[in-house]
Amino acid sequence: MATELKMPALSPTMEEGTLAKWLVKEGDDVKSGDILAEIETDKATMEFEAVDEGKIAKILVPEGTDGVKVGQPIALLAADGEAVSDAPAAPGKAEEPAAQAPQPAEQKEEATPTPHVFETAARDLVADVANTVDEPEVLEGTPLVSTTVREALRDAMAEEMRKDDRVFVMGEEVAQYQGAYKVTQGLLDEFGPRRVIDTPITEYGFAGLGSGAAMGGLRPIVEFMTFNFAMQAIDHIINSAAKTNYMSGGQMRCPIVFRGPNGAAARVGAQHSQNYGPWYASVPGLIVIAPYSASDAKGLLKAAIRSEDPVVFLENELLYGQHFDVPQMDDYVLPIGKARIVRPGKDVTIVSYSIGVGVALEAAQELMGQGINAEVIDLRTLRPLDKATVLESLKRTNRMIVVEEGWPTCSISSEIIAIAMTEGFDDLDAPVLRVTNVDVPLPYAANLEKLALIKASDVVEAAKAVCYR
Amino acid sequence: MARSAKTKAAASAAPQIPNRERPAEPKRYKATKDELLQFYREMLLIRRFEERAGQLYGLGLIGGFCHLYIGQEAVAVGLQSAMTVGKDSVITGYRDHGHMLAYGIDPKVIMAELTGRAAGISKGKGGSMHMFSVEHGFYGGHGIVGAQVSLGTGLALKHKYSEDGGVCLTYFGDGAVNQGQVYESFNMAQLWDLPVIYAIENNKYAMGTSIERSSSEPLLYKRGESFRIPGIQVDGMDVLAVRGAAEVALEWTRAGKGPIIIEFLTYRYRGHSMSDPAKYRSREEVQDYREHHDPIDRVSKELEAMGVKEEELKAIDKEIKDIVVEAAKFAEEAPEPDPGELHTDVLVETY
Numbered sequence: 080m081a082t083e084l085k086m087p088a089l090s091p092t093m094e095e096g097t098l099a100k101w102l103v104k105e106g107d108d109v110k111s112g113d114i115l116a117e118i119e120t121d122k123a124t125m126e127f128e129a130v131d132e133g134k135i136a137k138i139l140v141p142e143g144t145d146g147v148k149v150g151q152p153i154a155l156l157a158a159d160g161e162a163v164s165d166a167p168a169a170p171g172k173a174e175e176p177a178a179q180a181p182q183p184a185e186q187k188e189e190a191t192p193t194p195h196v197f198e199t200a201a202r203d204l205v206a207d208v209a210n211t212v213d214e215p216e217v218l219e220g221t222p223l224v225s226t227t228v229r230e231a232l233r234d235a236m237a238e239e240m241r242k243d244d245r246v247f248v249m250g251e252e253v254a255q256y257q258g259a260y261k262v263t264q265g266l267l268d269e270f271g272p273r274r275v276i277d278t279p280i281t282e283y284g285f286a287g288l289g290s291g292a293a294m295g296g297l298r299p300i301v302e303f304m305t306f307n308f309a310m311q312a313i314d315h316i317i318n319s320a321a322k323t324n325y326m327s328g329g330q331m332r333c334p335i336v337f338r339g340p341n342g343a344a345a346r347v348g349a350q351h352s353q354n355y356g357p358w359y360a361s362v363p364g365l366i367v368i369a370p371y372s373a374s375d376a377k378g379l380l381k382a383a384i385r386s387e388d389p390v391v392f393l394e395n396e397l398l399y400g401q402h403f404d405v406p407q408m409d410d411y412v413l414p415i416g417k418a419r420i421v422r423p424g425k426d427v428t429i430v431s432y433s434i435g436v437g438v439a440l441e442a443a444q445e446l447m448g449q450g451i452n453a454e455v456i457d458l459r460t461l462r463p464l465d466k467a468t469v470l471e472s473l474k475r476t477n478r479m480i481v482v483e484e485g486w487p488t489c490s491i492s493s494e495i496i497a498i499a500m501t502e503g504f505d506d507l508d509a510p511v512l513r514v515t516n517v518d519v520p521l522p523y524a525a526n527l528e529k530l531a532l533i534k535a536s537d538v539v540e541a542a543k544a545v546c547y548r
Numbered sequence: 549m550a551r552s553a554k555t556k557a558a559a560s561a562a563p564q565i566p567n568r569e570r571p572a573e574p575k576r577y578k579a580t581k582d583e584l585l586q587f588y589r590e591m592l593l594i595r596r597f598e599e600r601a602g603q604l605y606g607l608g609l610i611g612g613f614c615h616l617y618i619g620q621e622a623v624a625v626g627l628q629s630a631m632t633v634g635k636d637s638v639i640t641g642y643r644d645h646g647h648m649l650a651y652g653i654d655p656k657v658i659m660a661e662l663t664g665r666a667a668g669i670s671k672g673k674g675g676s677m678h679m680f681s682v683e684h685g686f687y688g689g690h691g692i693v694g695a696q697v698s699l700g701t702g703l704a705l706k707h708k709y710s711e712d713g714g715v716c717l718t719y720f721g722d723g724a725v726n727q728g729q730v731y732e733s734f735n736m737a738q739l740w741d742l743p744v745i746y747a748i749e750n751n752k753y754a755m756g757t758s759i760e761r762s763s764s765e766p767l768l769y770k771r772g773e774s775f776r777i778p779g780i781q782v783d784g785m786d787v788l789a790v791r792g793a794a795e796v797a798l799e800w801t802r803a804g805k806g807p808i809i810i811e812f813l814t815y816r817y818r819g820h821s822m823s824d825p826a827k828y829r830s831r832e833e834v835q836d837y838r839e840h841h842d843p844i845d846r847v848s849k850e851l852e853a854m855g856v857k858e859e860e861l862k863a864i865d866k867e868i869k870d871i872v873v874e875a876a877k878f879a880e881e882a883p884e885p886d887p888g889e890l891h892t893d894v895l896v897e898t899y
Binding site for chain 2: 089114123256344347
């Protein structure tokens with residue numbers, strides 16, 4: 080009669096969690112909506128609510144247990160004995176939520192399938208990233224610390240805020256909520272509400288306020304919960320921030336950083352899944368950065384905050400939780416506008432940026448097994464684009480493909496192909512190919528999403544094609 | 549049409565109108581037993597549907613974002629019950645499952661959209677936030693906060709333009725009220741006397757930011773004042789108060805008096821989305837709403853007072869449970885979209 084309560088999947092990326100606290104004990108009666116336990120996911124502490132009604136018969140996993148796998152039974156719920164078996168339609172009182180009560184056999188069956196994390200092609204992208212190693216550019220002997228991209232971004236902001244009182248952060252849920260994606264975690268505690276400012280949901284307004292504050296001499300970091308919402312604010316990013324210096328004949332600057340996650344996440348549908356890299360990279364007056372690794376995220380965000388120019392800093396939600404080595408240095412700042420060869424090779428150049436780098440590196444590993452030694456370039460900055468590094472690599476490999484988690488038309492890959500055509504034509508032994516998302520709004524259904532996003536296997540195929548293999 | 553409205557405004561622009569017409573004070577709707585039973589059934593359907601959706605999310609069958617409507621059922625049910633399918637239009641944000649259910653859209657095709665299946669109302673291509681039924685005059689399901697306010701105002705423009713007698717019911721939340729486009733839309737709606745009901749579902753938290761922390765004027769029904777749009781505040785946890793307000797708003801808009809704002813004070817029991825830990829409010833606050841202000845409990849008590857037997861309510865509970873179980877089963881078993889669907893519906897025509 081007892082129903083197993085299983086460790087739930089409480090976030091899209093959760094595989095296991097910590098059972099932080101039980102809020103019920105054995106023998107307690109629970110009904111739908113009661114909070115049974117607090118569970119720490121990879122993102123936050125979540126409350127686990129009862130769906131079924133009954134009595135907690137046994138607690139199988141004590142509180143404080145780490146690494147409880149999603150789907151593992153954590154407690155046994157006994158149905159309310161007689162009342163349940165006699166009256167399967169409803170429990171005692173009419174106003175008590177009744178529908179989820181664990182009752183008839185056929186319903187119990189379906190109430191207890193094993194929880195699992197939902198299907199999404201995003202997981203393959205993350206797996207590609209996790210499979211790769213990033214070696215940051217530092218002097219030998221510098222200690223490296225494994226850091227998530229999320230922490231690296233936070234550290235960059237905190238360090239610059241300590242150094243310069245003009246720097247402040249503004250955006251939705253950046254302060255008290257500790258960041259919608261926890262990137263600003265802890266900043267409010269350290270810097271207080273004067274410098275870590277929660278805004279209403281009013282992107283156009285606060286992008287304009289930030290731009291004005293920058294014109295007036297402050298150094299705002301404006302966080303967009305995602306760049307999808309920045310479309311509400313794009314007028315200020317382009318017409319106000321990007322063009323001011325030029326229009327004023329160099330009198331008035333707008334040193335601001337617009338940052339936030341960009342690109343596809345996990346099954347969030349068409350309106351929340353878009354790569355704006357090509358959009359912003361087409362605008363003179365803007366700096367556009369889209370890092371891959373945690374060390375680049377840190378070093379380039381620090382550089383962005385210090386820049387006298389407006390910077391669009393495109394992060395990636397799927398990368399936030401990924402660990403990379405970050406050099407332990409007092410002031411790790413990287414140059415804007417410099418690409419990086421993340422994997423040297425000689426047979427074909429794979430150019431990418433942001434999460435596409437992980438896919439390219441995964442493909443490079445596979446290609447190595449097939450006798451093709453691929454060089455992988457991370458553009459890191461999309462504007463100004465480091466043509467020299469790309470062309471120099473092309474000169475050595477004579478073959479190139481571009482990998483972009485975004486649409487193909489009028490894209491960064493279009494631009495790279497144009498550069499190869501106009502400035503590297505004599506070095507090309509094959510046409511440049513590109514691997515991009517399919518040219519449709521991103522679908523929600525798991526199978527269609529998988530078809531729409533870039534895959535390492537497609538990169539392998541493209542690389543073989545340009546090598547005529 | 550816009551011209552005539554302008555002329556009228558210009559003529560009266562010089563001296564301020566001191567006591568312009570206001571809508572009547574709404575009264576609690578006097579529902580018959582059958583009507584109230586129907587409200588009960590619909591609210592319970594939303595509650596059970598959303599609980600099941602939350603469960604399917606935990607099981608990995610629903611992905612991405614999933615915003616549950618639990619606690620706010622009275623608003624959608626009270627308002628939707630007053631609308632005329634085939635004549636009026638409705639539009640809302642991403643917390644949209646309840647509005648569709650209250651409009652009589654088949655729970656099976658809604659749940660199948662949540663699980664991303666071909667049988668879903670958007671063929672599995674939209675997901676929780678992006679569901680539409682033109683047949684019902686339900687225009688979505690929009691993922692960008694505030695966007696539906698301008699779109700809804702445009703739907704109202706259509707009603708006026710084609711003189712079809714319809715009204716657009718535009719839902720948005722206390723988060724969206726601070727978006728600039730809301731006020732640009734208010735201005736045009738009043739300027740052109742558009743038949744639009746702005747239904748503000750004030751559930752007190754825009755994700756994690758409370759109304760007091762986000763809004764300089766937290767009395768949201770007043771937000772239309774400087775545009776001359778009248779506003780009313782209503783208890784959104786009372787389906788009959790909601791329906792009563794809907795009557796007033798429909799009378800106002802159908803009479804060609806332009807837009808109206810109704811602020812519904814409501815509450816969501818769950819987090820903003822499935823991945824929101826909701827640490828910005830106390831457990832006691834949530835519990836207080838559940839125990840003392842629950843819209844479904846309230847109706848069941850009124851029904852009992854009207855002489856409806858407990859067994860009758862239990863029978864409805866059972867009926868609703870079966871509908872939801874069936875919808876979930878359908879949504880789990882329905883096949884995924886055909887891979888060819890990846891490329892369909894991008895454009896209407898071929899070029």
